[in-house]
Amino acid sequence: MEILNKLFTNIYDWINGWLNVLIGGLGLRPDVASAIVAAIMALLVGTVVLLFGVNTVLSLIWFERKVAARVQDRVGPNRVGPFGLLQPVADTIKMFIKEDIVPANADGLVHLLAPMVALAPAVLAFAVIPFGQGMVPVDINIGVLWIISVGSIGTIGLFMAGYGSNNKYALLGGMRAVAQAISYEVPQVLTLVPIILLAGSLSLVTIVNKQSTLWYIFVLPIGLIGFVTYYISALAEVNRTPFDIPEGESEIVAGHHTEYSGMKWGLFYLAEYFNFFIVCAIAVTLFLGGWQGPLLPPWLWFILKTYALILFGMWIRMTLPRFRVDQLMKFAWQVLVPIALFNIVLTGVFMLFFKIG
Amino acid sequence: MLDRYGIVAIFALLAVIFPAVPLLLSWVVRPKKPNAAKRATYECGLEFEDLPEEAQNVWVQFRVQYYIYALIFVVFDVEVVYLYPWAVAYNALGLFALVEMIVFLGILILALVYAWRNGLLEWA
Numbered sequence: 001m002e003i004l005n006k007l008f009t010n011i012y013d014w015i016n017g018w019l020n021v022l023i024g025g026l027g028l029r030p031d032v033a034s035a036i037v038a039a040i041m042a043l044l045v046g047t048v049v050l051l052f053g054v055n056t057v058l059s060l061i062w063f064e065r066k067v068a069a070r071v072q073d074r075v076g077p078n079r080v081g082p083f084g085l086l087q088p089v090a091d092t093i094k095m096f097i098k099e100d101i102v103p104a105n106a107d108g109l110v111h112l113l114a115p116m117v118a119l120a121p122a123v124l125a126f127a128v129i130p131f132g133q134g135m136v137p138v139d140i141n142i143g144v145l146w147i148i149s150v151g152s153i154g155t156i157g158l159f160m161a162g163y164g165s166n167n168k169y170a171l172l173g174g175m176r177a178v179a180q181a182i183s184y185e186v187p188q189v190l191t192l193v194p195i196i197l198l199a200g201s202l203s204l205v206t207i208v209n210k211q212s213t214l215w216y217i218f219v220l221p222i223g224l225i226g227f228v229t230y231y232i233s234a235l236a237e238v239n240r241t242p243f244d245i246p247e248g249e250s251e252i253v254a255g256h257h258t259e260y261s262g263m264k265w266g267l268f269y270l271a272e273y274f275n276f277f278i279v280c281a282i283a284v285t286l287f288l289g290g291w292q293g294p295l296l297p298p299w300l301w302f303i304l305k306t307y308a309l310i311l312f313g314m315w316i317r318m319t320l321p322r323f324r325v326d327q328l329m330k331f332a333w334q335v336l337v338p339i340a341l342f343n344i345v346l347t348g349v350f351m352l353f354f355k356i357g
Numbered sequence: 358m359l360d361r362y363g364i365v366a367i368f369a370l371l372a373v374i375f376p377a378v379p380l381l382l383s384w385v386v387r388p389k390k391p392n393a394a395k396r397a398t399y400e401c402g403l404e405f406e407d408l409p410e411e412a413q414n415v416w417v418q419f420r421v422q423y424y425i426y427a428l429i430f431v432v433f434d435v436e437v438v439y440l441y442p443w444a445v446a447y448n449a450l451g452l453f454a455l456v457e458m459i460v461f462l463g464i465l466i467l468a469l470v471y472a473w474r475n476g477l478l479e480w481a
Contacts, residue, residue, distance in 0.1 A: 039363070042364040046368050050371060096379070096383045102391075103396055104397065123372035124369060126368070166398055168417050189434070193440050258399055262387060263382075344440070345459060349455065352455055
């Protein structure tokens with residue numbers, strides 16, 4: 001069992017040692033050699049993490065369609081491969097071979113760059129999440145700040161999509177999407193402050209290590225209020241139902257990605273699922289103890305907990321109707337922001353007078 | 358510390374390359390046959406060219422409400438930037454830090470209440 005726990009760290013150490021021998025034999029200065037080895041290892045880790053992300057997105061596409069089908073009392077995809085498991089592969093091939101139709105008079109460069117800007121934050125946020133014990137790509141000491149900073153970049157991608165499409169519905173959808181994203185950004189970052197108060201550090205690895213005795217969600221009532229508020233505002237941030245006015249099919253056609261087809265649309269689709277996975281992974285790391293757990297290997301606990309939260313998010317999607325846009329804004333500014341601010345003050349008081357954390 | 362940000366820079370490089378690779382592969386594989394009907398602006402089943410002149414405008418009026426949301430967002434975002442160092446150092450400080458932060462949050466809650474009472478947080 002210990003072998004299984006340290007499986008990925010052992011593979012990393014083995015490749016690292018082998019690379020050191022290889023590059024060291026070239027006769028360069030020692031610091032240049034170690035820098036080259038570190039760069040190659042970082043590229044390898046980044047590629048593996050991204051491949052894991054893409055695999056997760058593919059399985060999430062299948063998972064969502066099956067869960068949606070079962071909730072709606074039907075079967076879901078079951079033709080393509082056993083139990084429809086190759087359905088995401090078919091979808092990916094479809095996205096590759098469809099023609100890319102750019103509208104006349106559209107701003108071509110902005111139209112091209114928008115999906116890339118929308119996808120970048122998820123990739124960057126993958127860099128600091130601890131997937132298991134000792135399995136974090138880079139442990140910077142401002143982990144939480146990094147995640148929320150890069151999370152804000154995705155908003156620009158939404159607006160570029162709406163602007164560069166030469167379509168008034170896309171422009172309206174883009175502006176609404178940006179308004180929703182920035183409105184729910186505020187409670188999302190405010191609810192992370194009590195966790196930082198309890199842990200005393202911004203580094204995600206430190207926060208997970210400090211939850212070895214008690215997960216922060218069980219530090220009542222601050223942990224529970226924080227978790228619920230964070231989960232709701234994060235769902236709204238990634239435009240999941242019931243907050244999916246920007247991309248609601250019957251509302252404004254497809255909102256900001258009306259005029260997208262082929263792989264550019266595929267990148268938006270990928271970005272939505274990537275962001276959903278990242279947001280659930282952050283919730284698991286900060287509130288549910290990351291990779292902590294008794295018998296199973298740490299990375300398996302992380303995957304199980306993240307998938308549990310993802311399943312919960314899909315369940316919410318299949319059950320609740322969509323919010324109107326004015327209900328959406330009212331909910332963010334008049335309900336979530338006061339609760340988050342109150343939670344911060346409550347945590348400060350609890351830490352001082354009841355000596356927790 | 359600097360070497361850790363080197364790894365972050367490599368991740369940023371991957372973040373630029375990762376969306377570009379499927380787009381390049383797709384550009385090689387997909388058909389390229391544009392014609393006027395395909396490239397027309399989408400108008401919910403109508404033809405864009407059949408609309409009257411006033412309705413053919415693709416630029417909508419920028420409602421001031423969006424600007425107000427952005428302004429309040431900036432205020433609270435800067436407040437959060439000030440909250441994070443306080444939260445990290447809270448254990449070493451004492452009651453004084455708590456009271457000071459309650460005063461700071463109180464001033465900003467006052468701003469939120471002002472916006473709320475003046476109807477700035479409504480959609481219409």
